[in-house]
Amino acid sequence: MGIVTRTGDDGLTGLWSGERVRKDDLRVEAYGTIDELDSVIGEAGHWLKRDDCKAIVDEIQHDLYRVAGQLATRSGTFSSPVTEADEKRLSGYVDKLETEIPLAGFVIPGANLQSAKLDVARTVCRRAERRIVTLAWESEVSGELRRYVNRLSDLLFMLARAEEASDGGVRYVKT
Numbered sequence: 001m002g003i004v005t006r007t008g009d010d011g012l013t014g015l016w017s018g019e020r021v022r023k024d025d026l027r028v029e030a031y032g033t034i035d036e037l038d039s040v041i042g043e044a045g046h047w048l049k050r051d052d053c054k055a056i057v058d059e060i061q062h063d064l065y066r067v068a069g070q071l072a073t074r075s076g077t078f079s080s081p082v083t084e085a086d087e088k089r090l091s092g093y094v095d096k097l098e099t100e101i102p103l104a105g106f107v108i109p110g111a112n113l114q115s116a117k118l119d120v121a122r123t124v125c126r127r128a129e130r131r132i133v134t135l136a137w138e139s140e141v142s143g144e145l146r147r148y149v150n151r152l153s154d155l156l157f158m159l160a161r162a163e164e165a166s167d168g169g170v171r172y173v174k175t
Contacts, residue, residue: 016072026135031071033128034149038064040124041156044117050166053114053159056093060152070145071132082145090151097158101165106173107157111164118160125153 012020038061045057063086070078110116129149135141164170 016069016078017075019074026131026138027071027074030128030131030135030141031068033124033131034064034068034071037121037124037128038068040117040121044114044121047114047117048163049114050162053162056155056159059089060155063148067145067148070142071135074139081142082148084144084147087144087147087151090148090155094151094154094158097155097162101158101161101170103161103170104172105175107161108171108173109160111169111171112167114163114167115160118156118163122153122156122160125149125156129153 011023041057041061041064045054045061048054048057063082066078066080066082070081109119129146132141132146132149136146161170
């Protein structure tokens with residue numbers, strides 16, 4: 001099958017679960033923002049210096065395909081949904097990084113290129129979370145998926161701080 005299908009020319013798109021919906025449907029907006037997040041994270045990954053951060057970013061990108069697939073499934077069950085174990089894995093990474101890099105105030109984003117890229121990813125993640133919450137008011141969205149995306153923004157924040165700490169330190173707001 002080629003990339004050009006012409007099936008979306010009328011403003012509709014197909015969900016993973018087979019239904020056709022408007023391209024501006026809340027569900028499409030939610031998984032489309034996850035797709036955007038995946039691209040931004042992919043760009044950030046090219047700039048990272050720390051091997052542990054690179055490995056975590058690679059895991060996240062694989063996870064995001066599951067997040068998007070689950071969001072693109074309106075009827076039936078997605079074959080590989082996000083689980084509580086996924087959320088706990090991210091929480092574990094956050095805990096480890098917080099131990100390594102104790103924070104001492106409000107952080108100014110982007111002390112170096114790597115952290116700037118991760119901070120942009122974090123803000124896209126927050127937007128994706130808002131889109132998912134909006135969808136959840138109308139349709140069933142699992143708590144595990146919502147918690148995963150919330151935890152992911154925390155992890156992206158800490159990955160940015162880790163990259164800064166390895167390259168001169170975190171910048172704080174002067175109060």
